[in-house]
Amino acid sequence: MSYTSRVDAADTSRVAAAETSEGGQELQPRSRTGDALLGVERGAVLRLPEGAALDTGDVSVEDLDNETMIINLGPQHPSTHGVLRVMLELKGETVLRTKPVIGYLHTGMEKTAEDLMYAQGSTNVTRMDYLAPFFNECAYSMAVEKLLGIEVPDRAQWIRMLMMELNRMSSHVLFLATNGLDMGATSMMIYGWRERELLLAFFERVTGLRMNHNYIRPGGVAADLPDGWRDDVTDILEVLPGRLDEYDDLFTNQTVWRQRSEGVGVITPEQAISLSLTGPNLRSTGVAYDLRADFPYLKYDEVEFDVITGTVGDVFDRYAIRISEIRESMKIVEQILEKMPKGDYRVQDSKITPPPRARIDESMEALIHHFKLFTEGFAVPPGEVYVSVESPRGETGCYLVSDGTARPYRMHWRGPSFANLQALPVMMRGGFVADGIAVISSLDPVLGDVDR
Amino acid sequence: MTDAPGGAAPNDAAGAGAAEVGAAEAAGAAEAAGAAEAAGAAESPERRAGALLTRSRGQEVLHPARDAYHATVEELHADGFVMCTDVTAVDYLLRPARDLPEGIAPERFEVVVNLLSLDPPRRVRLRVQVPEADPRLPTIWDVYAGADFYEREVYDLMGIVFDGHPDMTRIMMPEDWEGHPLRKDYPVGQVPVRFKAAPPTR
Numbered sequence: 091m092s093y094t095s096r097v098d099a100a101d102t103s104r105v106a107a108a109e110t111s112e113g114g115q116e117l118q119p120r121s122r123t124g125d126a127l128l129g130v131e132r133g134a135v136l137r138l139p140e141g142a143a144l145d146t147g148d149v150s151v152e153d154l155d156n157e158t159m160i161i162n163l164g165p166q167h168p169s170t171h172g173v174l175r176v177m178l179e180l181k182g183e184t185v186l187r188t189k190p191v192i193g194y195l196h197t198g199m200e201k202t203a204e205d206l207m208y209a210q211g212s213t214n215v216t217r218m219d220y221l222a223p224f225f226n227e228c229a230y231s232m233a234v235e236k237l238l239g240i241e242v243p244d245r246a247q248w249i250r251m252l253m254m255e256l257n258r259m260s261s262h263v264l265f266l267a268t269n270g271l272d273m274g275a276t277s278m279m280i281y282g283w284r285e286r287e288l289l290l291a292f293f294e295r296v297t298g299l300r301m302n303h304n305y306i307r308p309g310g311v312a313a314d315l316p317d318g319w320r321d322d323v324t325d326i327l328e329v330l331p332g333r334l335d336e337y338d339d340l341f342t343n344q345t346v347w348r349q350r351s352e353g354v355g356v357i358t359p360e361q362a363i364s365l366s367l368t369g370p371n372l373r374s375t376g377v378a379y380d381l382r383a384d385f386p387y388l389k390y391d392e393v394e395f396d397v398i399t400g401t402v403g404d405v406f407d408r409y410a411i412r413i414s415e416i417r418e419s420m421k422i423v424e425q426i427l428e429k430m431p432k433g434d435y436r437v438q439d440s441k442i443t444p445p446p447r448a449r450i451d452e453s454m455e456a457l458i459h460h461f462k463l464f465t466e467g468f469a470v471p472p473g474e475v476y477v478s479v480e481s482p483r484g485e486t487g488c489y490l491v492s493d494g495t496a497r498p499y500r501m502h503w504r505g506p507s508f509a510n511l512q513a514l515p516v517m518m519r520g521g522f523v524a525d526g527i528a529v530i531s532s533l534d535p536v537l538g539d540v541d542r
Numbered sequence: 543m544t545d546a547p548g549g550a551a552p553n554d555a556a557g558a559g560a561a562e563v564g565a566a567e568a569a570g571a572a573e574a575a576g577a578a579e580a581a582g583a584a585e586s587p588e589r590r591a592g593a594l595l596t597r598s599r600g601q602e603v604l605h606p607a608r609d610a611y612h613a614t615v616e617e618l619h620a621d622g623f624v625m626c627t628d629v630t631a632v633d634y635l636l637r638p639a640r641d642l643p644e645g646i647a648p649e650r651f652e653v654v655v656n657l658l659s660l661d662p663p664r665r666v667r668l669r670v671q672v673p674e675a676d677p678r679l680p681t682i683w684d685v686y687a688g689a690d691f692y693e694r695e696v697y698d699l700m701g702i703v704f705d706g707h708p709d710m711t712r713i714m715m716p717e718d719w720e721g722h723p724l725r726k727d728y729p730v731g732q733v734p735v736r737f738k739a740a741p742p743t744r
Contacts, residue, residue: 115711126708193713196715201723364625365687366626366686476628476667502628508691509691
């Protein structure tokens with residue numbers, strides 16, 4: 091990319107954008123960057139409480155452009171978990187400024203949702219955060235149900251909780267795998283995928299698919315749990331604790347790992363809150379914000395679990411929180427096994443959920459309902475709601491506007507990874523490039539969730 | 543227009559969260575009443591931070607005017623809403639009529655901001671009307687640093703400019719993209735494939 095030297099000092103980024111076609115989104119030389127943006131890229135978070143203003147002592151801004159170097163990390167880089175592109179300004183090996191450049195996976199799923207009927211919508215949203223599909227489906231379904239004003243049966247709610255907690259475990263073991271790989275522990279990559287396989291096999295038995303399940307739907311879930319599900323879940327719960335103890339030996343109690351991760355990529359609670367961080371990334375700073383505890387949905391107020399928080403807000407805390415959350419999820423799943431009620435797995439309202447396949451052969455009404463549901467869909471009363479759930483990455487929210495027809499007028503997705511990426515400049519500031527890899531990995535971004 | 547604010551309440555949140563929702567609403571109502579007294583304005587419509595307060599399926603929604611938007615946000619921030627969880631926008635081109643309180647004139651665009659208070663846990667949503675002729679809004683990036691990406695996303699996909707934002711560039715689409723895809727008048731399925739010439743090597 092070639093910049094021309096004829097750049098007006100006043101509004102430089104606009105000019106650069108016009109001349110280079112993609113320049114505006116990229117990290118520009120200092121001389122072409124406004125003060126405010128320079129602050130953002132250096133990790134200054136405005137409006138911090140008094141006394142917490144940015145300490146710029148560790149990063150000199152007086153360096154001339156020709157003494158620093160702007161490089162791309164990604165978008166095609168194995169440590170960026172997909173197609174995240176991070177532009178870095180380096181002085182030697184030290185990161186001075188950071189700017190995440192995203193959008194490489196943007197497929198316009200919010201626009202797509204406007205063309206899909208409500209019943210089809212969960213097929214769409216399940217593909218966003220593809221490591222936590224049940225959470226997407228659940229947030230979407232709960233938003234539709236809130237607009238409809240219906241309450242799903244107890245068993246459906248418990249099934250949703252069961253699938254989501256198992257999904258949280260599968261997402262977090264994959265985090266352990268990729269985090270290990272990014273930091274040089276190659277064996278962890280294999281172990282993590284092995285554990286995930288256990289959980290995906292169970293998902294496949296329940297939903298028929300390993301990913302993108304479309305299992306949680308408006309009105310309940312797609313099918314009841316299969317015979318023998320208790321044994322399957324019990325098997326998983328028996329295998330995992332021993333494996334987690336192995337990881338503790340491999341990482342938590344291991345000097346090299348701790349030296350590599352402690353004190354790296356630190357973010358304070360004030361910065362994290364200001365930058366809209368949620369999930370384990372926010373909790374690593376000590377803020378005990380968990381939607382399951384603070385805004386209980388489904389039956390989360392009937393199970394006991396601890397909200398795990400960190401103290402320092404570094405890479406190690408973000409790792410340790412996730413491994414602890416797997417244990418908490420196991421606790422929740424054990425309680426779900428005890429409390430799973432009998433009953434229906436979806437609302438028995440033939441205007442919303444399709445009749446069972448067998449009924450179609452014998453009942454004219456069932457056939458008509460089935461036909462109407464799959465050709466016209468069901469109409470949802472006008473209104474707008476925002477519903478969110480606690481996904482493995484933070485607050486997954488669905489803002490749904492209905493105009494009274496069978497398709498959403500507008501669906502907006504609040505992806506946790508999208509907001510979490512804003513913390514990169516803060517976490518990377520003053521660190522080494524190698525630490526940057528650890529930081530990106532510890533944020534656990536899923537680019538399908540970032541770009542949607 | 544069938545769901546008057548609060549009309550859906552009986553159907554709504556009958557389960558676990560109902561107690562909390564009710565408590566939060568009561569607290570909110572008391573607060574708003576206090577604010578109204580302080581302002582000396584004892585009209586019937588509920589207000590908070592100078593904005594009209596309605597409820598949508600039990601969720602609190604504020605309707606600040608465009609001029610008062612930034613001040614309302616600052617007041618809410620001071621009131622304990624420490625996090626901005628979401629900024630988005632809706633294009634009401636195809637459905638101009640919608641449930642808005644009296645005194646709020648519907649415009650084509652509506653920017654929706656979700657604010658969150660951690661202690662006590664509560665949420666509030668702001669809906670700001672933005673006219674088609676002048677799609678601008680002051681940024682809240684100076685209050686919530688986390689609004690940075692969200693405002694860029696709204697600018698990119700909906701074409702609303704946030705005045706004072708440090709980096710008002712596209713975030714999802716390529717920089718040279720024409721149009722704003724989430725607008726309702728953006729043609730779907732007719733997007734020409736864009737090829738770029740290879741940049742000169744020197």
